[in-house]
């Protein structure tokens with residue numbers, strides 16, 4: 086991705102803008118293609134400890150064929166799994182870039198490293214695509230980028246996703262997978278993204294179109310405590326970590342070990358926090374079914 | 382800290398104690414020490430200015446956590462009349478880490494809400510150290526919706542390390558409760574004034590912190606993460622929290638500059654605990670002034686402006702069209 090990398094190195098040429106209401110037309114750029122399977126042909130499954138052949142794993146939507154463990158899926162790969170075809174996807178706001186508003190030490194360096202590693206500019210990819218031949222606005226958080234945490238750019242891109250979907254009266258799907266919650270390096274501004282995105286979700290409701298929130302491993306902290314919890318329908322992949330406080334913090338606070346299955350998707354379902362658990366192979370058909378019902 | 386005194390303020394406290402002793406001695410024995418007293422007072426004034434006018438971010442965090450700092454109920458009792466406390470979320474239980482009720486504030490009927498820390502160990506256990514469960518946030522929301530029904534403005538006083546991280550809290554949907562509060566508060570058709578009076582710990586603070594005006598006491602902090610946790614993540618060392626406090630920009634002045642809060646309420650020199658009445662008086666003055674500005678606005682106008690305010694939050698950059706093109710034409714390497 087030489088083009089992307091180069092963009093990030095020339096920070097000085099960026100015009101810093103304050104996010105405004107979504108008036109401008111979205112920037113139209115092709116989404117980055119999925120990266121080749123990273124080094125190593127084999128991977129050990131954290132679920133069953135079996136050694137899996139990478140290529141086979143990819144063919145099985147990154148789900149272990151033996152135990153059903155759901156591996157992380159990158160944003161672009163997720164889009165290709167859910168949409169009719171990646172060619173139908175038009176990325177929005179790919180021109181937004183992260184700044185270091187607090188002058189937080191090491192933030193630029195870490196961003197550059199993340200960008201080089203993932204080929205992404207930020208932790209979320211948003212845009213419009215087709216699912217079951219119908220347009221949807223879709224955003225996918227990528228865990229491999231800064232643990233899928235939300236700073237100003239993630240908050241702004243998601244907010245614009247809901248605003249444009251409202252203008253176009255099309256459904257929204259957001260696939261969350263952010264163990265980082267609100268991004269520490271942008272301090273209080275990250276916290277404010279929770280308010281901004283939650284408000285965008287509510288305003289989108291005026292469209293009477295559905296917002297489907299899909300929770301994947303992990304969805305925690307400020308991501309969970311804002312837009313991810315506010316779906317009209319909340320779906321979760323099996324075995325995902327879902328919660329507000331990190332398990333280690335809970336453990337340290339209560340000074341006892343956590344019950345098994347604490348903060349999993351199954352725990353969330355049992356406690357009434359999600360509508361259903363959907364295996365990855367069923368995710369696209371399930372989304373399609375919900376959307377079809379809304380069109381009926 | 383020993384007996385409520387920080388190491389960095391010890392010389393002043395010792396001097397103040399000597400002055401008190403000398404005054405008592407004067408009264409008791411009838412000997413005139415006025416000259417000595419005047420000298421000591423001058424010295425104390427100098428020392429006070431020296432110590433308190435250049436507080437570091439971490440020193441302010443310590444002041445925000447001072448055990449004698451006024452709590453939510455202390456402030457309510459000092460600034461309101463006719464406070465009637467209301468309880469429960471009508472679902473699970475009454476979370477005493479969150480208090481709320483109706484009262485008169487300078488003659489204005491208000492719903493006033495905030496997390497409540499204990500003032501001693503016994504009360505802290507009852508109050509869960511001021512760390513609310515989801516039902517605490519749901520109680521707050523219930524009271525806010527009630528306020529909207531009766532067209533009553535809402536005041537929230539925020540002093541909370543964070544939402545409680547526990548098993549039941551997670552079972553009952555801490556994250557969902559916070560998200561729901563944020564969403565509902567954003568669209569309430571009555572004026573909302575929020576004040577960070579002490580600690581503003583992340584989502585647990587924002588869950589009662591979405592308002593038309595957000596004010597902050599001078600020594601309060603408000604952050605996405607506590608300085609201790611930030612230090613642990615960055616350097617695996619909580620003792621470096623003072624550095625983290627500086628890096629995170631969590632002070633009132635920082636937040637004013639970042640456009641996240643609207644006003645800093647000055648505290649008595651050395652912190653709210655040194656003159657609680659004065660601190661409360663300034664808090665009341667600011668809240669009432671903002672409420673009176675907001676009261677004439679319609680529900681539509683309030684919500685419109687509130688959404689606009691939050692819509693602007695955050696800083697992003699945009700790569701320009703031509704730059705994008707230039708790079709595409711001549712990629713590096």
Ligand SMILES: [Zn+2]
Pocket residue numbers: 130131132133134135149150151152153154
């Ligand atoms: Zn397996």
